[in-house]
Amino acid sequence: MVIIHGYKGSGSDAGAIAGANTFLDLMDANVLMLDWTRGASSAYNVAVANTELVGRQLGLLLMDMINLGTSPNEIHAVGFSLGAHVAGCAAEHLKRNHLLLGRITGLDPASPFFRHHIFREPWRKLDASDAKLVDVIHTDGSEDFADGFGLFKPIGHVDFFPNGGKEQPGCVDVKNSVVMSHFKENFLDKDIACSHIRAWQLFVESIQTAHVSHQCKFDAWPCPQGAISFLRGTCFPQETSEWSQEMGFPADRGPLGIYFLATRAEPPFCGKPLRASIVTSDDAPITSGILYLKLLQTDGTTIFKIRCYLPKRKNTSLTFHNIAAATAAETSEAITVSIWYRTTLSEISDKSQISQISTILFLNAVYIEDRKGNRWQYCSGNVTIGPDELFVILTNKSCTI
Structure with missing residues (x-):
């Protein structure tokens, strides 16, 4: 060599x-x-x-x-x-x-x-x-x-x-x-x-x-x-x-x-590749920001940064994703995560919209999945996500919104 x-x-x-x-x-x-x-x-x-x-x-x-x-x-x-x-x-x-x-x-x-x-x-x-x-x-x-x-x-x-x-x-x-x-x-x-x-x-x-x-x-x-x-x-x-x-x-x-x-x-x-996905609520307000999703693990920290851009006042529910590597065990029945949301204005071309940008995000569901078909989920309509951390538990049991 x-x-x-x-x-x-x-x-x-x-x-x-x-x-x-x-x-x-x-x-x-x-x-x-x-x-x-x-x-x-x-x-x-x-x-x-x-x-x-x-x-x-x-x-x-x-x-x-x-x-x-x-x-x-x-x-x-x-x-x-x-x-x-x-x-x-x-x-x-x-x-x-x-x-x-x-x-x-x-x-x-x-x-x-x-x-x-x-x-x-x-x-x-x-x-x-x-x-x-x-x-x-x-x-x-x-x-x-x-x-x-x-x-x-x-x-x-x-x-x-x-x-x-x-x-x-x-x-x-x-x-x-x-x-x-x-x-x-x-x-x-x-x-x-x-x-x-x-x-x-x-x-x-x-x-x-x-x-x-x-x-x-x-x-x-x-x-x-x-x-x-x-x-x-x-x-x-x-x-x-x-x-x-x-x-x-x-x-x-x-x-x-x-x-x-x-x-x-x-x-x-x-690490093990994981994909985090979020589903926004119907009729969400104008949104431009990043949702942070942190896996709470004993042997390391993994943070997903999910860019959320909803340029219209009313929207049907949309799904956003992000991929990261983690040490989470694929056999776990439940995964605890913390979620928070921060507004960003870099994607807003129409400056008149800035005053209308919401500082919170409304979610219907959160999912984490690996490449072997395992999936953990949390479903609860219109969960409010803001700058303060919200702790939720994702389980491998199916759920409906």
């Missing part, structure tokens, strides 16, 4: 060392820690240019290893941020010699200067042609060029978008983070790049659990309608072996494609 750090990083970073040791605990192998600290510590645009130089040097080293008997099929390069593009540049050198690496894992490949081919040609960054398997974990993407350190579009044979590929649970990312980072001494300050760094943390955890059968796995599933359907909670299929794919180190065992999954806010990040 070849481990390649990103901008402002180092081959002796604690995270990189932890990843190498975790891999060596898993199998008898050689680990090459690429340290390009000097090239990565300059201004960002210079570091971007250095990815080609460092990639070419790595390519020459890999050629020497191959000439000494190492099979290119057995080489697995893992690159974080700019390091992912270093791996892509190294692969280009091998391709010119008619050789192809076995695998490259891109951990939230850097976006600034790499977002579009008009700024960066395909051969100067990571893409699916660079190895027999290119798997990518996207954790800090954005449609806005000034926000999000990672590429948001799929670039590999297998692309994973945990929590939709944008802001990760437990992170409060700074808006316009790419711009704000230039005012920070450290580009990867955890307060700015929390979601970006999460890709590395998820991959290391996937190595730790790869050889333990009873450990939680990062099981992922496809969403034919893309990230929007996942973020809205409408893409939540039941488990099937046909769609079985696992994010991280074991990604070479499953089918190719684009996959989504939910992860937890704190280590261990792997």
Whole structure:
């Protein structure tokens, strides 16, 4: 395995060392820690240019290893941020010699200067042609060029978008983070790049659990309608072996494609995916806000954030969803949750409506379900939800409104 750090990083970073040791605990192998600290510590645009130089040097080293008997099929390069593009540049050198690496894992490949081919040609960054398997974990993407350190579009044979590929649970990312980072001494300050760094943390955890059968796995599933359907909670299929794919180190065992999954806010990040759904009451008032639903567990906290937008004064009942990962036991007969509601005005385009926005939400039902067909529910018409927490118990017994 070849481990390649990103901008402002180092081959002796604690995270990189932890990843190498975790891999060596898993199998008898050689680990090459690429340290390009000097090239990565300059201004960002210079570091971007250095990815080609460092990639070419790595390519020459890999050629020497191959000439000494190492099979290119057995080489697995893992690159974080700019390091992912270093791996892509190294692969280009091998391709010119008619050789192809076995695998490259891109951990939230850097976006600034790499977002579009008009700024960066395909051969100067990571893409699916660079190895027999290119798997990518996207954790800090954005449609806005000034926000999000990672590429948001799929670039590999297998692309994973945990929590939709944008802001990760437990992170409060700074808006316009790419711009704000230039005012920070450290580009990867955890307060700015929390979601970006999460890709590395998820991959290391996937190595730790790869050889333990009873450990939680990062099981992922496809969403034919893309990230929007996942973020809205409408893409939540039941488990099937046909769609079985696992994010991280074991990604070479499953089918190719684009996959989504939910992860937890704190280590261990792997959890059981659950979907929370709410059904609003008939004739609800104009509403724009977020309903927070917190699972009360003994071994962790899981909070669902369900965006509720009812732009008209009278509505038929509507259902809203959100997906999160939890440690809740699927055999539980009852789940206790707390619910509260906060108004937001970001989606209101007609400012004359602001005075009409309700500060409360009326619910008919609350549901939680897993991907194995288990379901817990609470039904009670016109329950008033406001900024104060309301505690309710969901049971696995059917109920009617």
